[in-house]
Structure formats: structure tokens, C-alpha cells
Amino acid sequence: MKKRLLALLLVLTVSVMATACGKSSTDSEDGTQTNEPAVETEEAVQETEAAATDFNVGMVTDTGGVNDKSFNQSAWEGLQQFAAETGAQVSYLESTQEADYSSNLDKQVDEGKNLIWGIGFAMADAILEAADMNPDANYAIIDNAYAETPDNLTGVVFSAQDPSFMVGYAAAYTTETNSVGFVGGMTSDVIDQFEYGYRAGVAYAAKELGKEITVDVQYAESFSDLAKGKAIATTMFSNGCDIVFHAAGGTGIGVIEAAKDAGKFAIGVDSDQSDLAPENVLTSALKRVDVAISLISKKLLEGEAIGGQTFSFGLAEGAVGIPENNPNMAPEVYEKVMAIQDKIAAGEITPPYNEETFEAFNQ
Template structure:
């Protein structure tokens, strides 16, 4: 009797073991099938920086580029929103687990996390906006950067020509090589206008040390307007929402960034230094779908690619004669007659050319 019971227990144990094994194997097989199904449609995901996908700035422009690719190229687009720097790595891992063919990091703050992810997953394709790894770019990564100094030069020229008080402002987000391009490009544009008008317009400058604090942006802009500035340009992501809100309340002018931000304050945003992140996103996704993705490099977009410019709504507030002058400046920049600075050293060199 004991032997019979023992035998039955052994048989039951064997059946249960086989059942569990079959269940696990079935789950793995289901996951493999799901992965194969996903590969039938190109999947592209992006990780925002802390400004969030609705920052009215470059994160939103990036998402618009992916949405366009989804509509026109038939890809599957998704995003992971970062609330703090610590979210970058887990968000990149989430997109990796989601079987995406290409994973984007939006903004230079994602740079270190994306490099780590790329080196850990050499078979996964990655891309990043506003960051270049130079000659150390991993073979599975493409950097996409923009000559933001060029569009900033143009809006700086507009500010210098239009200022009635002799003071304009610049509000930066967090100090970096990327924001330096906006900063010194804007200063250079004002300086070029000063050369032509002899108005001696001064630029007030302050950094918010944030990209997602509109209250800080509003406080800085309020201070600048109180000091006599009548036009303030921001390159600060979500912080810029506060700058524009201040312009509305103070009845002053503001200059937007990355996207045409006139819609945020139609009577106050006179122009924007556009950086077409959406163009860079779309172009690389198109190359990916066509099998032309080439990693290990950085792609640079400028005026010659129609990827930076002033906003199309600029004609609402900027006089035609100034806009005509801007068109000539664009040509001079593309032709190399004007070398727009993008940092402190090149700015000092540039000032010497104006003497």
C-alpha cells in the first residue's frame, strides 16, 4: 500500500513539473511571437528630458516629428516622460523592453544615460537630440545637433533693431554648450544691429538653472522688464512659459524658442528662434525605415537645411524692412560672410570683426 501511494505521488509530481515546464515554455514562445509581430512595423520611442512632452519647446517638437513619421511613414511611435534626471535610465530600459527599433533621447541631459544604454546594448539603435559624442560616438548611436546660434543671431538682430529702451534680455535654462549657442548667438545679433544703428543696446542675462520652473522664468523676466528691458528672449524650455506670461502681464515683448511660440501670447511674442527638432527626428526615422541608418556619427542641421530660422508669424510684429534685412543676413550666414559665434571664445573673436 505504501509503495502504491509513493508511486502515485511520484507520478503527480512528474505531471505537475511537466505542466509548469510547458507553461513557462509557452510564455517564452508567446513573447517571441510578440517580438516577431512588433518587428513587422518599425517602432520608435523617445525619452523626454524633465521639461516633459508638452513643454511648448523642443520635447514637444520632437514628439511632433515622431507623430508625423507615424502618420506618413506608418511607424509606431511612443514616448516615456521624465520627471527627474533619475528617470532617464529606467525610461530607456522601458523602451528597450518594448522592442523598439530606434530609441531617442531628447536633450543633452539624457546624454550620459543614453551612452550607458547604448554600450550595454550594442545591437539596439539609439539617437539623441542636442548632444554629440564626437569621435567617441558608439557605432549604434546617431547624434543630432542644430546650429541654434544662427536663429538666435537673427532674433538678436530683430531685438536690437526694435528695442525702444536700449535694453533687452536673455533668460537661459541650465548653462551648457547647447544653451551657449543661443546665448552668444543672440548677443552677436544684438551687437550686429548696434553696429548699424549706433543705439548701443545692452543685453541683460540670467540663467534659471532649470528647464521646468515657469515661476522662476517669470520672476527673472519681471526683474528684467523692471530694469528697463522691453524685449526678452528665452532659451529655457518650460521656464520660458513664465517669461512669456510675464511679457503678457507687463505689456512687453518676448521672443520664443524652438517652436513658433506666438500662439502662447499673440500680442507679445514677436518672433521665435526656431530649431526644427521635428525635422531631425523625422529625417532619421525615414532613413531607418529605408535601411539607411548609419551610427557612429553626428548630424548637424543649420539654415542651409531649413532646420533653424525665425518663426513664420514674425511678420505680425516685426516691420517688413527688418524682415528683409534678416533675409539678407540668412544668405550671408549660409555663404560664410558672417560666422555666428556659439561660445564665449568665438563671441570675442566675432566682436573683433565688428570694429
């Protein structure tokens, strides 16, 4: 039921955003609509710039930390970009354990932040409780949608199944052993998007190739245990996998280290992780948390009401995909992956995001 609810929220959010984007005209007295460009006076610009310098945004990481080479780091990069473009003040607090979430959120309120970001679905309960307790504070969370969202809380979700499908497709066209792997951090609706999108991409390509390709799936039950990620991936490589995709935050760095040690390929997540092992990262499934963080923060700075709703980011917003440069991927495979991206964008392929939609996709 929860997964169906998330899917429904995603659909409704896209519809609401599309409607809002369409309201770019003004009504004249005779009932017709005219597109009149807004004119900003120099005084208005100066007032906006002055307001920005007093605008203060804070974020709280999950247990992966701000240097996880994944979505926490991407979030902080997005805030830094927002600050560079607007002059706003930004800061972060790291959580070393789940018990830190509530206290870190409280600290941000005490510091008078105009907007407080919680990074990752693991913070969903803590940030909802904080929003209820502090109705005058503004909160936003990455990777979570609520059945009922308070007026001072904003959800942000991504179509992570789309880039996951793309990297699965690339893995199937690259594997030499016909055996690939997936390492997840913790089982959740969000990581389901990565797992089932990836598995569907592998299956789709395998069908085109006329062969069977197996996918070994394991979970580390952690987003910060590098050693466990490395151990799981090392076993996968020993058992015949030659490509392993991770959606495991800091744990996934261990997967990439294992690929480097084994002379095999890993597929990164969230950010372009090729710098971690230039010869052993096939590609990365990008989820541009930085794009979402910067955009939503700007909306609030400019006076737009963002609370009580969920924003969805995908291919149209340039928030998911794969890197432009993939030196370890054959050029002909890259071209095929780009063709798949076009089909996803056009609605010709709808990657699955959980077990139920995966089974339907493969029928």
C-alpha cells in the same frame, strides 16, 4: 577643450554629410560614372510598407515633458509626422526627474523599439550608458555630440547660433529702451549657442544703428521651472528691458507670461511660440527638432546606417530660422532679418557659438 571638440565635431560632420550626399552615381566597367535612377518594383514597395508597420520608434523626454511648447513637443510632433508618412509605430515616455532617464530608456528596450530617442543634452550620459549596455538596440540623441560615438548611437546637433543671431538682430532694431534680455535654462554648450548668437546679433545691429544696446543675461538652472522663468523676466522688464529672449524649455513659458503681464515682448525658441501670447511674442528662434527626428528615423527605416556618427542640421536643411509670419515685427525689420539670413547662409556672417568665438566676432 570640450567646446573646441564640439566645434570640431560639427565641422567634421558637415564635411562627411556633404561627401555622402555627393555619392549619387554608380561606377561603370570603364571607370566612368553614370547617374542611373533606381527602379522600385511594386513588390519592393509592398515589402517596404509592410516593414514600416512593424517599425517601432520610442522617445524619452527630458524633465520639460512632452507638452513643453519647445523641443520635447517638437520632437514628438516629428515622430507623429514620421508615423503618418510611413505607417510606423511611435510612442513616448516622460521624465519628471533626471533619475527617470535610465529607467525610461530601459523600458523602451524591453518593449523592443527599433530606435530609441533621447531628447536633450541632459540625457547624454544616460543614453551613452544605455547604448553600451544594449549593443543590439539603436539609440539617437538630440543636442549632443560625443568624442567617440558607439556604433549603435547617433548624435543630432543644430546650428542654433544662426537663428539666435537673427532674433538678436531683430531685437536690436525693435527695442525702444536699448536694453534687452536673455534667459537660459542651464549653462551648457548647447545653450551657449543661443546666448552668444543672440548677443552677437544685438551687437551687430547696434553697430549698424550707431548706438549701444545692453543685454542682461541670467540663467534659471532649470528647463521646467515656469515660476522662476517668470520671476527672472519680470525683474528684467522692471529694470528696463523691453524684449527678452529665452532658451529655457518649459521655464521659458514663464518668460512669455511675464512679457504678457508687462506689456513687453518675448522671443520664443525652438517652435513658433506666438500662440502663447499673440501680442507679446516678437518672433521665435526656430530649431526644427521635428525635421531632424523624422529624417533620421526614416534613414534607419530605409536601411541606412546611422550609428556611430553625428548629424548637423542648419539653414540648408530648413531646420533653423524664424517663422514666416511675425505680425509684431515691423515689415522693414523682417526684411533686414531675411537679408541677414542670406548672409549667414552664404558664409558672409558666421555667428559665434560660445564665449571664445563671441569675443573673436566682436574684435
